[in-house]
Structures are given as C-alpha cells and as structure tokens.
Amino acid sequence: MTKPTPAEAIEITRFHLAEGLTISDFIRANADVDPWLSRQPGFVSRRIAQDADGEVIDMLVWESAAQGRAAAHRLMSELADSPVHDAIDQGTVSWTVAPVFHRLDAETAQAG
Structure with a gap:
C-alpha cells in the first residue's frame, strides 16, 4: 500500500518559559518573529497555547x-x-516538523 502524498506539514515546538515569565511576556517577545514568519515561503498559520502545567x-x-x-x-x-x-527555557525545548497525511476541516466535516 502506498502512502498518501502530504499536502502540508506541522511544526510543533514544546517548551517551558524562562523563569518568571508569563505567556503574555512570551507573546510580546515574538513581536519580531510573527512578521518574519508571515514573509517566509510556505507559511500558512501559527497558534501558541499553554497547557495546565505551564x-x-x-x-x-x-x-x-x-x-x-x-x-x-x-x-x-x-x-x-x-x-x-x-x-x-532552552533545556526544555522539544521540536519537530512532520508532514500531514490526514486533515479534517470543520467546513469539510459539516458538508459531508
């Protein structure tokens, strides 16, 4: 069986913030990153979240x-x-980029 050809990829980076910083501090620290990302070839979107353990x-x-x-x-x-x-906190960083092989969007799911 052949693998489907990926149509896009996701990049997931997980980490803890430097001591004493909040998620709001981190978002402010991205003031130069977001415009830079928007100019990169192939960029589609970005989401930043924080789970219960920080x-x-x-x-x-x-x-x-x-x-x-x-x-x-x-x-x-x-x-x-x-x-x-x-x-x-650089010692906590986990990073990966992986091709997407299946995608379900709300519009597609509701139309089906």
Whole structure:
C-alpha cells in the first residue's frame, strides 16, 4: 500500500518559559518573529497555547515540511538577537516538523 502524498506539514515546538515569565511576556517577545514568519515561503498559520502545567505549545502550519525546516534554520540565524530566545527555557525545548497525511476541516466535516 502506498502512502498518501502530504499536502502540508506541522511544526510543533514544546517548551517551558524562562523563569518568571508569563505567556503574555512570551507573546510580546515574538513581536519580531510573527512578521518574519508571515514573509517566509510556505507559511500558512501559527497558534501558541499553554497547557495546565505551564508548557507552551507553538504550532505552525507550512505548505511542506521542507519549507518549515528551512524557515526554522533561517530563524536561528536571521533572528539570532530576538528577545524570543531569552524567553524560552532552552533545556526544555522539544521540536519537530512532520508532514500531514490526514486533515479534517470543520467546513469539510459539516458538508459531508
């Protein structure tokens, strides 16, 4: 059986904030990141959430996994001085980019 061809990819980064910072502080620290992301090839969307134990989940959707990985590497060099890096407890970071093989949108589900 062949695998379906992925139509997009998700990037998930999980981490805790640097000591003493709040999710509002983290969002403010992204003031230079969000406009930068919007200019990247293949960028679709971004969501930032925080679970009950304080872990931040930063989810990006890309047109392809290759575009997501390339942007992540560019971010580390092009935005090396961004305050966002100091807002993250770097020892807690978990990061992955993976192709999406199944997607269900509300509009599609309701139409079916």
